[in-house]
Amino acid sequence: MTGAVNFPTLTLEEFLKRPETKPASEFVEGRIEQRPMPQGKHSRLQWKFCDAVNAVAEAAQIAMAFPELRCTFGNRSIVPDAAVFVWERIPFDAAGEIANTFAQPPDWTVEILSPEQKTTRVIRNILHCLNYGAQLGWMIDPDERIILVFRPAQLPTEFREDEVLPVLPGVDLVLTVNNVFNWLKGQR
Structure with a gap:
């Protein structure tokens, strides 16, 4: 069950000290909101998206996609379904390894709408990312077979069927809406 739990005096710092939950x-x-448990379509789209971005951007050190990465900024701590960071903004620790804490918005945030999830809640997280510096947001709706694309200071744009989706500059990836939803068919 998803929903908000109100803690009248809970701060972001107190929330971050709490144990992680699944999901x-x-x-x-000021509220704790539990994300819905990912189901088959959601998990497949999330994995294939991250794999597609990383296949063209990671080795060239252009960008990296992370599934369900906690991003804490602007007095929120959110977990987008996929968070893409351009290489220069990925935090690395002293050992040269990817840091555990990402205290900034992703450059590209992707949310995959689950059947029991409220659309406005998902959109609010995308808008929060854009308000704090994200360049691009996608809301993938598997039931409607559309992808809403969000950009800073612009109205959302609806993409369908064979329309080519916008990606981050420098990421050499050409995807249509049909390409994305064909990931659900799997391969034999």
């Missing part, structure tokens, strides 16, 4: 919980405007 992940988010901290939004």
Whole structure:
């Protein structure tokens, strides 16, 4: 069951000290909101998206996609379904390894709408990312077979069927909406 749990005096710092939950919980405007448990279509789209981005961007050190990465910024702690960071913004620790803590918005945030999830909640997380510097947001709706694309200071744009989706500059990836939803068919 998803929903918000109100803690009148809970701060972001207190939330971050709490143990992680499965599925992940988010901290939004002083409330803890648990994300829905991913199901088959959601998991497949998430994995294939990250794999597609990383296949063209990681080795060249252009960008990297992370599934369900906690991003804490702007008094929120959210867990996008996929978070893409351009290489220069990926935090690395002293050992040269990817850091555990990402205290910034992704450059590209992707949310995959689950059947029991509220659309406005998902959109609010995308808008929060854009308000704090994200360049691009996608909301993938498997039931409607559309992808809404969000960009800073622009109205959302609806993409369908064979329309080519926008990606981050420098990421050499050409995807149509049909390409994305064909990932659900799997391969034999």
